[in-house]
Amino acid sequence: MILFPQPRSLQLLGGTYSLPFGAQHRELTAFFKAIRSGMPGVCVTFSPLLDREEYHLSIDAQGVSILVSCEEGLFRAITSLHQMLLRGKGVLPCVCIEDKPELPRRGYMLDISRGRKPKMETIKTMIDFLAALKYNEFQLYMEGDCFKYAAYPKETAHFDCLTPEDIQELDRYCRERFIDLVPNQNSFGHMYTWLKKPDFHHLGLFEREDEVPSTLNPLLPESFEFVCNLYASLLPHFTSDYVNIGLDEAYGLGRYQIEAYCREKGKDVVFMEWLNKLSDHIKATYGKKVMFWADMIYNYPQSYHMVPKDAIALEWGYELIQSQRMTDHCIAYRNAGVRYYVCPSVNTHGSLTSRMDVTTFNIRTSAELAVEYGAEGLLLTDWGDGGHPQSWVWSMTPIALAGQYGWNTGKPQDGESFKADFIRNSEAFVDEVFFGGASVSRLMYRMANYYLLEPERVHVCTMSAKHLGIPLHETRYAHLFDMKDSGDDFYFDNVTDYVRRVMADIEKLSFDELLKREIRLTARLIELGSELCKVKLHPQQSIAKAQELADMIDCILPEYTEIWNIRNYEMGIERFVNHLKSRRDELLAL
8 A cells, every 4th residue: 555545546666765864754734834845855846737636746766746736736745745755764665646536525524512522632633634634624513512602601601612712723723734624503403402401492393391302493583593693603713615504303394383384385495494594694694605414305306496506415324225325316416406415424423333334335335426426525424422422543444434435436336345445445544543553443343343243233323332321121222123122142142252352352452552442441331232232131130240230330430531531521421421320320220
């Protein structure tokens, strides 16, 4: 592997060239500035004939030649040069590379609203990783208590989270790496965090006053004023031309207080009215164009003509079946002239580890559809449902893989290979960047597929991970499965044994101790979830083991807390920790 992501064209010429001593030790942006200012042995030429991010990079015995049209292309070229320098310890292979991205926009979105709110240094580490993979877009998903909103200061007065100054610093940090930091604030569905507060409850759609709604009432002038206040607090701190306004999973639409109105006008029309109202306000006030999740318009292609002209629909789906359904949606967007992205997922939010066979299929299918049907970008999503218990270490390989597919999808899937070279190269890149060259990522891939041993396949989650957050007396999860129908202990004994065996192999490797602790903690949580599934299968027969599992939770909690606080703000940890404490109390009550 000479380069990752794999470039569009690379020809090895034979021989090597060495840059001046110490060049390989420079951080990427410092290396970029040094070459831009003039470095011996590197010749940079500008040509208007190349695309913005396109570059031609030639290395021979005389030195390095770079041809680009602008600084953005120069940064991508130097990113490749920097990677080869690091890999060759200062010695460069003689090559001829002609390269440019296959998709104009290549983004990653991290949920910081459902519990885990990374500290600034953690976010910067993520941004550096994205830059090395030639991403050019980054989004921090916000619902509620994660940012100091000037319009509502008392809501976050009692805990630490991102400030306007933090956003400005991150915006600068991203721009130095030619990454667009796009604001992302939901503004229709997923408003639970706000609507559970007494001052905002009346803005929701609900049947009973004691309900906690999740969807705003779009017919109330106060709802629009509230959303405008959120954007007034947030948007001035971003230089991006775009803002993701969310609008997904607005389950209250067509019900409760607005049922009659939606029946008269059509749910799709009411949705489009809200979308256009927000889009018009944001464009007039901030000069930005909107993005929105497209799930609320999937079934209403007749309304596609009402999508604002400059808006970008975000086509998401994280399962095998959803990936297949994307084909019809992408064709429909293209035919209707709607701008759109495809949005696969790292798939960690319901499994702790990602379910890597599903994830790799999802990313590959999305990228190939994007290229075939004219999507403008790929946005990899990283959600935090259920208190965001999963560590970012499990997102690294999916991020690397999506970086490859966004830059160069390669030949279309032939029905046999699963593009295994892309997966292996993603793992090798992560091993190189984070694990000191130790082959950890392949073992993590194996651990991530523990769910294949469970008796049921569950939508965007696993049984073992899901039951960490479900009370012991509840055996059913939605319409997807009931533990009473899950056979016997055989399946979950296999899960526990499998995860322990993979973890034993990981323990033999030498790499960053904090990362190893995060992986080890994940293995313990999977084992705990698997054992809880057995308790649900036969609670009375599990009484003898209840104390052992309660003690296991007591061992997990301090380690979970310590690791959390190293990388994240403390506020938010209680969402998942309270699940664990509840399971402990229920076990002891057996």
